[in-house]
Amino acid sequence: xxxxxxxxxxxxxxxxxxxxxxxxxxxxxxxxxxxxxxxxxxxxxxxxxxxxxxxxxxxxxxxxxxxxxxxxxxxxxxxxxxxxxxx
Numbered sequence: 872x873x874x875x876x877x878x879x880x881x882x883x884x885x886x887x888x889x890x891x892x893x894x895x896x897x898x899x900x901x902x903x904x905x906x907x908x909x910x911x912x913x914x915x916x917x918x919x920x921x922x923x924x925x926x927x928x929x930x931x932x933x934x935x936x937x938x939x940x941x942x943x944x945x946x947x948x949x950x951x952x953x954x955x956x957x958x
Contacts, residue, residue, distance in 0.1 A: 881889060917925075924930070930937050 884892070932938060
């Protein structure tokens with residue numbers, strides 16, 4: 872069976888169902904600019920801490936594993952990275 876002779880997935884739809892589907896698609900096309908404007912506004916209003924919380928969940932950055940590690944110096948850090956260890 873060639874690509875051109877495959878039956879359409881919509882071939883079993885009634886004309887009314889096709890019309891409803893076309894209206895649904897058009898409604899989303901019409902809403903797209905408004906939704907995009909809302910998305911951009913929300914992104915502009917979002918601060919970094921809130922964005923991280925939304926992505927990763929709330930986190931306490933004062934306790935491990937997220938707490939800053941004590942400073943070990945650049946030479947030791949480079950050595951650990953070279954050896955494949957995490958800092």
